[in-house]
Amino acid sequence: MASPRIAVIGAGIGGLTTAVALAREGVRCTVFEREAALPVAGGGIQLSPNATAVLHRLGLAAALTGAVRPVARELRRWRDNEVIGRLELGRAAEIRYGAPYCTMRRAALCRALFDAARRAQGDDAIRFRRRCAGVEHRGDGVVVRFDDGSEQRADAVIGADGINSVVGARLRAGPVRYSGHSVYRAVCPADRVPWLSVPQRVVVWLGPGRHCVTYPIDGGRTLNLVATVPEPMPPRAIREVSGSELLAAYAGWHPAVRGLFAVAGRFDHHGLFDRPVLPAWQRGRVAVLGDAAHPMLPFAAQGAAQAIEDAEALARCVPEPDGFARYEAARRARVERIAALARDGLRDHHLADGAEQRLRDDRLARVGPADLDWLYQDGHRPAARVAR
Numbered sequence: 001m002a003s004p005r006i007a008v009i010g011a012g013i014g015g016l017t018t019a020v021a022l023a024r025e026g027v028r029c030t031v032f033e034r035e036a037a038l039p040v041a042g043g044g045i046q047l048s049p050n051a052t053a054v055l056h057r058l059g060l061a062a063a064l065t066g067a068v069r070p071v072a073r074e075l076r077r078w079r080d081n082e083v084i085g086r087l088e089l090g091r092a093a094e095i096r097y098g099a100p101y102c103t104m105r106r107a108a109l110c111r112a113l114f115d116a117a118r119r120a121q122g123d124d125a126i127r128f129r130r131r132c133a134g135v136e137h138r139g140d141g142v143v144v145r146f147d148d149g150s151e152q153r154a155d156a157v158i159g160a161d162g163i164n165s166v167v168g169a170r171l172r173a174g175p176v177r178y179s180g181h182s183v184y185r186a187v188c189p190a191d192r193v194p195w196l197s198v199p200q201r202v203v204v205w206l207g208p209g210r211h212c213v214t215y216p217i218d219g220g221r222t223l224n225l226v227a228t229v230p231e232p233m234p235p236r237a238i239r240e241v242s243g244s245e246l247l248a249a250y251a252g253w254h255p256a257v258r259g260l261f262a263v264a265g266r267f268d269h270h271g272l273f274d275r276p277v278l279p280a281w282q283r284g285r286v287a288v289l290g291d292a293a294h295p296m297l298p299f300a301a302q303g304a305a306q307a308i309e310d311a312e313a314l315a316r317c318v319p320e321p322d323g324f325a326r327y328e329a330a331r332r333a334r335v336e337r338i339a340a341l342a343r344d345g346l347r348d349h350h351l352a353d354g355a356e357q358r359l360r361d362d363r364l365a366r367v368g369p370a371d372l373d374w375l376y377q378d379g380h381r382p383a384a385r386v387a388r
């Protein structure tokens, strides 16, 4: 594909990173986003070194300027708050991986990616209120159809349109699966939770049927909080609830966790879904990345990280013959391993107290940096050439 003009569908973390990465390869693109604007609200995101290494390489280190670099990730027990396992992050991770482990506001990351994408591709390169309704090969190009009846011709289309991808629907996407769990997400001022604020850590409490994660954002002034709860049916839509609903769901848990819920006050509540990794990520002049290709449960904190890795790998492959096929060949095995790890978390994080839980805790206590090198080391591999 020589100097193609690409249509990217979706201005999430994956789509915006793709726009920046394509510019570095000298490829022009336009991003079409269904919403009217970038999200301004919302909580935090963890960005592991495999993702921040890509952002650094793409010239996006400034996007991480205000991010927190937590000193460690601790796994703790639900009832007594005892530490099960601890992984040093901070300086240790940065030295080991050449890039930091960061936590930050999701909206701040999107804003920084958006600004960088506009600088790289032009002010007009990101179009809001453009909802893709379908894509089809026509002649020697692809036509994107929008829900207002308009069309856009492109040399190729990259679907970065999330778990319910319209572009992915062309690629035999399997059904969206409800995990049987919902999440409650909130933020709260860190100074109201002094037992957790210093030193700045990612803390994960594991307990029967549920778990809870917190980490600092906004330069450490705020704590982000995600509590997972079993729920036979997902809430019909994102709804706002008070902390008391969550306190009931976490009866018997240690005051370090329950106190956090009491301070947070209000939560967004929504279901957790994934989908089997798509059997094909590309066909002809159409490819998908990020959640559009492999929406995963959040238990490995890798969905956005993998979208960022995809974006770089795909952009590098675009100018090559068989570019999209080479991208899939380069990325699939790693992504499938990570998606399986995330799905394992459904059971592993939620064991009832007993023999199996004790074995898990022994295993987690022994996890050291070397066990996570495969995950956190820079995920980019030069793309393998595949047969036409």
Ligand SMILES: Cc1cc2nc3c(=O)[nH]c(=O)nc-3n(C[C@H](O)[C@H](O)[C@H](O)COP(=O)(O)OP(=O)(O)OC[C@H]3O[C@@H](n4cnc5c(N)ncnc54)[C@H](O)[C@@H]3O)c2cc1C
Pocket: 009, 010, 011, 012, 013, 014, 015, 032, 033, 034, 035, 044, 045, 046, 047, 130, 131, 132, 133, 160, 161, 162, 163, 164, 165, 166, 183, 226, 289, 290, 291, 292, 296, 298, 301, 302, 303, 304, 305, 306, 307
């Ligand atoms: C509770 C929770 C916590 C998480 N925590 C982490 C974490 O700490 N670290 C991490 O790496 N990942 C995390 N993730 C996963 C991460 O949020 C996703 O994997 C990531 O946002 C995927 O990015 P994306 O760009 O592929 O898709 P999305 O973020 O879904 O973006 C898709 C974009 O496409 C747009 N769009 C959709 N359809 C259309 C259409 N038809 N036409 C035009 N535009 C369209 C959408 O409006 C959106 O802007 C978490 C997920 C959850 C649920």
